[in-house]
Amino acid sequence: xxxxxxxxxxxxxxxxxxxxxxxAPAALDTGARAAEGGPGSGHDVIRIPDTKFTFDGIFGTFxxxxxxxxxxxxxxxxxxxxxxxxxxxxxxTGIGLTPSQVAAISSQFQVQDGPNDNGEMFERPARPSDRxxxxxxxxxxxxxxxxxxxxxxxxxxxxxxEGGADYMHALLxxxxxxxxxxxxxxxxHYNKYFPGHQIAMAPPxxxxxxxxxxxxxxxxxxxxATDIASFxxxxxxxxxEQRRAMGVRMIVFLTILGxxxxxxxxxxxxxxxxx
Numbered sequence: 017x018x019x020x021x022x023x024x025x026x027x028x029x030x031x032x033x034x035x036x037x038x039x040a041p042a043a044l045d046t047g048a049r050a051a052e053g054g055p056g057s058g059h060d061v062i063r064i065p066d067t068k069f070t071f072d073g074i075f076g077t078f079x080x081x082x083x084x085x086x087x088x089x090x091x092x093x094x095x096x097x098x099x100x101x102x103x104x105x106x107x108x109t110g111i112g113l114t115p116s117q118v119a120a121i122s123s124q125f126q127v128q129d130g131p132n133d134n135g136e137m138f139e140r141p142a143r144p145s146d147r148x149x150x151x152x153x154x155x156x157x158x159x160x161x162x163x164x165x166x167x168x169x170x171x172x173x174x175x176x177x178e179g180g181a182d183y184m185h186a187l188l189x190x191x192x193x194x195x196x197x198x199x200x201x202x203x204x205h206y207n208k209y210f211p212g213h214q215i216a217m218a219p220p221x222x223x224x225x226x227x228x229x230x231x232x233x234x235x236x237x238x239x240x241a242t243d244i245a246s247f248x249x250x251x252x253x254x255x256x257e258q259r260r261a262m263g264v265r266m267i268v269f270l271t272i273l274g275x276x277x278x279x280x281x282x283x284x285x286x287x288x289x290x291x
Contacts, residue, residue: 018242021200032115035060042103042289046072051076054268057136058183062209063285064179064182064186064209065182065185065186066182066184067181067182067242067245069181069242069245069246069249070082070246071181071249071250071256071257073185074260074263074264075260075264076251077257077262078111078246078257080111080112081231081233082242082243082247083111083112083243083246083250084111084112084113084227084247084251085230085231085232085233085243085247086243086244086245086246086247086248087111087241087247088107088227088229088230089122089221089227089240089243089244089247090170090244090247090248092227093114093220093221093227093240094220094244095148096151097151097158097161097167097217098152098167098168098170099146099148099151099152099167099169099170099171099208100169100170100171100251101147101148101150101169101171102147102169102171102172102251103147103148103171103251104144104145104146104147104148105118105121105122105142105143105144105145105147105148106118106144106145106232107254108121109256110250110252111247115144115251118144119143119144121145122142122143122144122146123141123147124141124142124147125141125142126139126141126142126149126151127139127140127141127142127146127188129204131228138258141241145188146196151167162165162216162286163203163216165216165217167217167262170248170251171251172251172252173248173251173252174248174249174251174252174253175252175253176243180249181246181248181249182245183203183209184241184245184248184249185241185245186209186241186242186253187207187210188190188219188221188228188237188240188245189216189221189238189241189251190207190208190245191206191207191219192221193203193206194206194213198213200214203216204216205217205219206216219242220238221237221240221241223237224236225235228242228243242276249265
């Protein structure tokens with residue numbers, strides 16, 4: 017007797033791949049943070065501390081209050097040198113700000129627009145649809161203002177660095193006096209978590225209370241570093257929570273569907289003979 021054919025296998029495989037892709041980045045992030053090493057090399061490796069962010073793990077979510085404080089740190093400290101060109105102001109609704117708050121924030125900045133009827137470029141207040149304003153007109157101007165060093169764009173920095181948000185937090189709190197026998201080059205600063213330990217960027221968070229948080233949280237250096245790392249993690253992957261939720265739903269769906277398919281298979285084959 018000819019055995020029945022099941023056409024559900026390709027569908028199940030495709031769904032399984034989709035769920036795996038939805039959850040894989042979170043698993044990779046967790047593995048990277050748990051791995052020993054960090055950014056150093058050889059015998060000079062220093063373990064990156066685990067900051068235990070709320071968005072760690074498959075079921076992690078962003079702490080909106082922390083992300084909003086992180087945006088305040090970026091706006092008041094980091095935006096003087098670092099751009100965030102992959103985001104528009106309207107994306108800030110994703111961290112819990114209202115459209116009116118976003119409009120008020122964007123209007124504080126001037127962006128170039130045009131040409132006008134006379135063929136000339138002009139400045140106007142930014143709109144929520146505009147991308148975050150760059151601190152410098154171009155890379156040459158950025159280098160000229162920073163002793164030849166080019167401040168990187170922070171849009172996806174958390175995804176671009178091994179250790180992710182944990183590394184960003186460690187970098188910001190890792191400035192210290194160099195150990196005995198270590199000579200720091202002119203214009204450089206010692207940071208125990210930076211590759212090679214010498215970094216051109218001066219400590220951006222150098223004193224407690226550097227920022228006055230709108231929600232009254234005490235702005236210690238560690239707190240500010242945690243908050244800006246949370247904000248940059250959100251900036252690099254604003255859809256993180258939705259993607260993880262979709263992955264969990266797919267796993268639940270596949271589990272139920274797999275059980276149903278198995279039950280149907282047992283029922284069909286139980287009535288067949290000659291196997």
